[in-house]
Amino acid sequence: MSKNERSPLKSKPLRNPGQSLDEQIHDLISDYALGPLVFAVVMALLTVLEWVKYYRSVPPTPILYSGVAMSGIGYALFRFFRVKREWEALRLGRDGEKDVGQKLELLREAGYEVFHDIIGDGFNIDHVVIGPAGIFTVETKTHRKRTGNPLVIFDGNEVLIDGLEPDRNPVVQAKAQASWLRELLSESTGHKYDVRPVIVYPGWFVDSKGSRNKTIWVLNPKGLPTFLDHEPLQISPEDAQLASYHLSRFVRAG
Numbered sequence: 001m002s003k004n005e006r007s008p009l010k011s012k013p014l015r016n017p018g019q020s021l022d023e024q025i026h027d028l029i030s031d032y033a034l035g036p037l038v039f040a041v042v043m044a045l046l047t048v049l050e051w052v053k054y055y056r057s058v059p060p061t062p063i064l065y066s067g068v069a070m071s072g073i074g075y076a077l078f079r080f081f082r083v084k085r086e087w088e089a090l091r092l093g094r095d096g097e098k099d100v101g102q103k104l105e106l107l108r109e110a111g112y113e114v115f116h117d118i119i120g121d122g123f124n125i126d127h128v129v130i131g132p133a134g135i136f137t138v139e140t141k142t143h144r145k146r147t148g149n150p151l152v153i154f155d156g157n158e159v160l161i162d163g164l165e166p167d168r169n170p171v172v173q174a175k176a177q178a179s180w181l182r183e184l185l186s187e188s189t190g191h192k193y194d195v196r197p198v199i200v201y202p203g204w205f206v207d208s209k210g211s212r213n214k215t216i217w218v219l220n221p222k223g224l225p226t227f228l229d230h231e232p233l234q235i236s237p238e239d240a241q242l243a244s245y246h247l248s249r250f251v252r253a254g
Contacts, residue, residue, distance in 0.1 A: 015117035015118070015251060016098075016101070016116055017102070017117065017127065018093070018096075018098045018117065018126075019116070019117040021094035021097060022094055024090050025087060025090045025091060025094065028083055028090065029087070036076035036079045037080070040072040040075070042072075043068050043069035043071075043072040043073070044072075044073065046068075047066050092142050093140070093142050095142065096142025097117075097126050097127075097140045097142075099202050100138065100140045100221045101114075103224075104127055104138065104224070107129060107131065107224075110131065110132075110228070110229075111131050111132055111237075112130060112131030113129070113131065113240070114127065114128070114129055114130075115127065115128040115130075115244075115248070118250075119251075119254050120177075123177070125181065128181065129198075129228075130240050130243050130244050132228075132234070132235065132240070133232075133233070134194060134196060134231065134234035135181070135185070135194070135195045135235065135240075135243060136195070136196050136197070136198050137177045137195060137196075138198045138199075138221075138224075139174045139200070140200055141166075141170055142201075145162070145203065145204065146162060149205070150162035150204070151205055151207050152201045152207070152218070153208075154206065154207070154208040154210075154211050155210050155211055156211035156212055156213035161204075170199050170218075171199070171218075174197035174198070175197050177197060178195045178196060178197040179195075181195045181247075182194075182195040184247075185246060185247065188246040188250065189242055189246050191239065191242065193235070193239070196215065196216065197216045198218075199218045199219075200220065200221040200224065201220060204220060205220065206218055206219050206220050206223075
């Protein structure tokens with residue numbers, strides 16, 4: 001592109017579901033796996049060349065190159081298996097966010113605006129839903145399931161996943177995200193919006209019947225449209241449009 005040419009796009013596009021995790025997966029592969037793999041391949045090729053010299057009676061040094069190549073391959077395998085578990089976790093999380101994002105997109109038919117992967121200061125909000133029932137942050141938690149009938153249980157304060165407490169309390173995380181978005185919209189629009197946190201567990205049966213905490217929802221993403229339908233009107237179309245406009249400006253400016 002020459003100095004006299006410019007992009008026809010006036011602003012950045014909105015982000016996609018799971019985009020932050022896609023970027024982390026790319027960085028993980030580039031930083032920890034690609035370099036050692038390239039090194040191992042190069043050393044293997046050099047070893048092959050040395051063996052070719054050997055069979056053609058050219059003075060070879062295959063033992064030296066074989067040793068170096070084995071060291072390179074061993075190092076590459078060590079780095080690969082070291083990041084394999086993290087890579088699998090990131091990929092699972094990304095796929096969960098994409099699945100939830102696709103389900104949330106259907107809410108547009110009911111008059112909602114949907115945003116994905118809102119980047120904050122050192123964190124991201126997976127999804128934001130703005131519409132007649134109000135403004136909601138949606139945190140996606142994708143966990144592997146054991147055989148049988150494992151449950152996610154929410155008692156109003158803590159979440160148990162198949163009887164175990166997660167490493168980080170998702171309730172605290174979701175509430176912090178909602179608070180951050182509430183402050184962002186307040187500073188940007190001058191309005192005081194009520195932002196409610198939602199935590200969804202795709203593919204899990206969620207039991208929250210024992211919870212009296214109505215300030216946060218913990219549920220399977222398939223149940224979110226029903227929850228929204230039973231909510232009274234919380235925000236006017238004008239206020240929803242204002243909040244959506246300012247949030248889109250923040251995302252595009254990021």
